[in-house]
Amino acid sequence: MGFSMNVSDAEEIKKEVVEEVKPSSEEVNKLKKLSNSNVEAIMNINMDSLYERKEILKSIDEFGLDTIQRSSQKNELLEVSIKNLSKMGDEGGEVAVRLTELQRTMKDLDPSMIDFTKKGLFGRVSNPIRAYFDKYQKADTVINDIMESLERGKTTLKNDNTTLEIEEIAMRDLTKRLAKEIEMGMLMDDEISHALDNAKANNEDSDKISFVSEEILFPLRQRVMDMQQMIVVNQQGIIAIEVIRRNNKELIR
Numbered sequence: 001m002g003f004s005m006n007v008s009d010a011e012e013i014k015k016e017v018v019e020e021v022k023p024s025s026e027e028v029n030k031l032k033k034l035s036n037s038n039v040e041a042i043m044n045i046n047m048d049s050l051y052e053r054k055e056i057l058k059s060i061d062e063f064g065l066d067t068i069q070r071s072s073q074k075n076e077l078l079e080v081s082i083k084n085l086s087k088m089g090d091e092g093g094e095v096a097v098r099l100t101e102l103q104r105t106m107k108d109l110d111p112s113m114i115d116f117t118k119k120g121l122f123g124r125v126s127n128p129i130r131a132y133f134d135k136y137q138k139a140d141t142v143i144n145d146i147m148e149s150l151e152r153g154k155t156t157l158k159n160d161n162t163t164l165e166i167e168e169i170a171m172r173d174l175t176k177r178l179a180k181e182i183e184m185g186m187l188m189d190d191e192i193s194h195a196l197d198n199a200k201a202n203n204e205d206s207d208k209i210s211f212v213s214e215e216i217l218f219p220l221r222q223r224v225m226d227m228q229q230m231i232v233v234n235q236q237g238i239i240a241i242e243v244i245r246r247n248n249k250e251l252i253r
Contacts, residue, residue, distance in 0.1 A: 010239055010243060013239050013242045013243065014235065014239055017172075017175075017235050017238050017239060017242070018235065020172070020176075021172065021175045021176045021178075021179045021231075021235075022179060023176075023179055023180045023183050027180060027183075028183060031180065031183050031184045031187060032187055034184065035184060035187040035188045035191055036191065038188055039188055039191040039192055039195060041056070042056060042192065042195075042212060042216060043192075043195045043199070043208075043212065045208065045211075045212075047205065047207055047208050047211065053211070056216065057215060057216070060215075060216055060219050060220055060223070061219065063181070063185065063220070063223055064178070064181040064182075064185070064223055064224075064226070064227045065223075067174060067177050067178050067181060067227070067230075068178075068226060068227060068230050070174055071171075071174050071175075071178060071230050071233070071234050072230065074167075074170065074171055074174060074234075074237075075233055075234065075237050078167060078171065078237050078240075078241070081163070081164075081167060082237075082240055082241065082244065098146050098149045098150050098153065099150070099251070101142075101146055102143065102146045102147075102150070105142055105143055105146070106143075153251075154251075154252050157248045157251055157252050158252060160244075160248060161245050161248050161249070161252075164241050164244060164245050164248075165245065167241060168238060168241045168242065168245070171234060171237055171238050171241070172238060174234060175231060175234040175235065175238065178227055178230060178231045178234065179231060181227055182224055182227045182228060182231065185220055185221075185223060185224035185227065186224060188220060189217065189220060189221060189224065192212065192216065192217050192220070193217065195212075196209060196212060196213055196217070
């Protein structure tokens with residue numbers, strides 16, 4: 001079995017992330033009030049006013065777009081950063097390699113593996129005790145070199161984790177915002193659908209019904225789907241960062 005420091009459970013971290021970015025009940029209540037106000041404005045729109053229609057369509061078109069774009073940019077940067085920052089803590093990284101070397105060197109020096117009573121025909125020449133201490137002296141230089149390398153690696157891992165923590169905080173903030181916007185979009189979807197059903201049942205203005213259905217509700221649903229896809233990408237990014245950070249902590253320890 002090769003050397004491995006992968007102790008983090010990605011599924012467990014995923015559950016933590018999903019739970020943390022989910023809007024609180026207080027936030028959901030605020031979103032419901034805002035959704036009610038928005039849907040009321042939509043259903044009471046003056047179809048003769050080009051300005052009103054353009055303002056609402058602009059809001060729908062811009063809804064969540066900034067968060068999606070910022071998330072996409074952050075994920076592109078993170079992909080490069082994670083590749084670079086994870087090298088030190090990988091199984092084939094410098095720290096892991098040096099730890100393996102240290103483990104192997106210490107095992108070679110294990111006195112329980114040596115028969116100090118055995119001298120043989122040339123006992124004076126191949127005295128096992130003398131041979132062991134000769135080996136120990138040679139290994140001492142190797143061990144010191146490994147320890148210095150590990151100390152440098154420890155500093156690097158700490159710096160990497162500081163950088164990763166900053167990136168993770170930024171990604172979590174974006175994902176929390178995205179989660180609230182998704183909640184808002186879904187609330188508006190439900191309310192608009194219900195309002196359209198009532199409008200159709202009461203034989204209200206067919207032009208308004210078509211406008212709301214085709215130019216507001218449909219684009220809104222498309223945008224929510226885009227945001228749902230992006231939040232999954234964000235969550236995967238956070239999980240990747242968290243796994244590296246936890247593994248780095250174990251290596252530092």
